[in-house]
Amino acid sequence: MIYSIIFIYITLGTFLMFVLELWMYPHKEEIALINEQEKPFEFDWITRIVCAIIWPVTLAIVLKHMIEWIKKFYK
Secondary structure (H helix, E strand, O other): OHHHHHHHHHHHHHHHHHHHHHHHHHHHHHHHHHOOOOOOOOOOHHHHHHHHHOHHHHHHHHHHHHHHHHHHHOO
C-alpha cells in the first residue's frame, strides 16, 4: 500500500516536471531575456529530481507566478 502511494507521488512529480519542460522549452530564449541572462534557462538533472520529489512546492510556485502574470495581463 505505502509503495503504491510513493510510486503515485513520484509519478505525479515526474509528470509535472515533464509538463514544465514542454511548456518552457519553446520559450527559453524569452525567459532568458526577461531574467537578463546570457544563456537560455535549462533544468539540470538535480533540479529535475528535487522538483519531482517536492512537486507540491513546485506546483505552488508555478501557480503563484501564473496568477500574478494573469493579473498583470488583464490590468
